Amino acid sequence: MAVPILNLKAQYAGIRSRIDEAVRTVLESGHFVLGPSVAALEEELGAFLGVARAVTMASGTDALHLSLRALGVGAGDLVLVPAFTFVATAMAVSYVAARPVFADVEPGTFNLDPHRAAEYLAGNGPGPHIAAHVKAMIPVHLYGQPADMEPLLALARSHGMAVIEDAAQAIGATYHGKRLGGLGDVGCFSFYPTKNLGAMGDGGLATTQDQTLGDHLRRLRVYGGSQPYLHEELGFNSRLDEIQAAVLRVKLEFLGEWTACRQAIAARYRAGLAGLGLTLPSERADSTHVYHQFAIRVPDRDAVRGRMAERGVQTAVYYPRPLHRQPMYRDLGYRKGDFPEAERAAREVLCLPMYPELTDAQVDEVVEACRRSL
Incomplete structure (x- = not known):
């Protein structure tokens, strides 16, 4: 018996009528980008994850990138990331002209090892040590397994660091009874089709308990403006389209x-x-x-x-x-x-x-x- 590593067609077959109806509704509405389906999805995801703000974006990588920008990470800053994960986690750091620095992972979970992170911050870890402030940490909840957030958050607090959860692979997972995405300053999710909650194209999400930070993320995803044709800062085109939002709303159920x-x-x-x-x-x-x-x-x-x-x-x-x-x-x-x-x-x-x-x-x-x- 042949067993494929993935079978997205099987998932579609099980909910075909619901997906087709959702897509048809969008096509007939004439609203295709950042419309009512996106707004409804953000409300539903915020409630599901238990966060104050849920801001959809064009990809999980964009969520990481714009979260770093919203937190003020930039040129000359260091960002601590696990040495074993998908490269987008580190690339997002490079996008803001900061420098990724690495710490080793736990052998059992493959997630950032709090002891190795502490070792690096104490100046004793491997690799080069740079006279610059480690401004943020990005623990990754790899394969759907939560990182050990309690000691990592304590480390971050003691060193004045922001924490961005890379929860691209872990939507719905919990740590100490709380869903991931609301434990750090920002949580980042991916809706790439292969993910547990996958769109039929690219999509991402940034979550936060901070209303002001949520507003900043919203501006960054639409050319840096909070209203049409008024641009307050350098922003980006990272909008989720209505078809992906409609598909995700069905799948979230x-x-x-x-x-x-x-x-x-x-x-x-x-x-x-x-x-x-x-x-x-x-x-x-x-x-x-x-x-x-x-x-x-x-x-x-x-x-x-x-x-x-x-x-x-x-x-x-x-x-x-x-x-x-x-x-x-x-x-x-x-x-x-x-x-x-x-x-x-x-x-x-x-x-x-x-x-x-x-x-x-x-x-x-x-x-x-x-x-x-x-």
């Missing part, structure tokens, strides 16, 4: 059900893969994991992946290179070996198929393919 399916699939994977010597995803007792990915560790990852592919089971590697080893950041002064956990994750992480429409038979096929490929 199903997100709880889909998350429960992901968690059930994760439990089935755990049961089937137990006792094989694999490192399975950890779950924090104080958090809920929404399983954007089910990421296991396999020492002989590439060979195992090849054998699974021969059996018709697709897998993925998110991500094969840590940030400090990316060519675009070669001039930051980091070396191989600076962040051993990030480097080991890049060598060993293997992501199994994970989407709500997976059947028990498909999950069992993935488990069997994995067992036979070790």
Whole structure:
């Protein structure tokens, strides 16, 4: 049995009539950008996430970029990010002419390690140490697992740093009973089609409990103005279109059900893969994991992946290179070996198929393919 790494057509098939109706309504309305569907989506997402302001944008990367600008991060500033994550987290820092600095990740969660972050801020971490203020920190809730925010927020407070949550992969996840996106100064989400709540194109969201900051984010996404043709600052074109908003409003109704399916699939994977010597995803007792990915560790990852592919089971590697080893950041002064956990994750992480429409038979096929490929 072939099992694809992703199957977006299966999701569409399950809600086709609702999606088609929502798109048709937008087309017939004549409102295509920042219209009533966007306004309604922002209200619904704000209520769902428990935040004062929810500001949609054109992508999750834009949400990170404009959040940094709204917080006053710019040239000469340093921003602390985990060494293992998608490159957009660091690129957003570069967009505002600030400099990303890295700290290692926890081996169990792949998220920013509070101890390594504290080590860097104390001047004892690896890599170059620059006489500049670390103005912000961007913890990433990777694969749908919340970062350990309590010690990270305490660190930020003690060093006068802003905190931007990169929750691109973790919508709906909770930490200490609160949904991600309202714990730091700003939360950033992605609605890329493959995400747990995915549009049928690009889209993003910035969330905050600060009304003034929310107003600033709204200005930045529309050419820096709060009213037409009056531009108060340098802004950008980062508007969500009505079709994506309408699609997301439909999908938001199903997100709880889909998350429960992901968690059930994760439990089935755990049961089937137990006792094989694999490192399975950890779950924090104080958090809920929404399983954007089910990421296991396999020492002989590439060979195992090849054998699974021969059996018709697709897998993925998110991500094969840590940030400090990316060519675009070669001039930051980091070396191989600076962040051993990030480097080991890049060598060993293997992501199994994970989407709500997976059947028990498909999950069992993935488990069997994995067992036979070790």
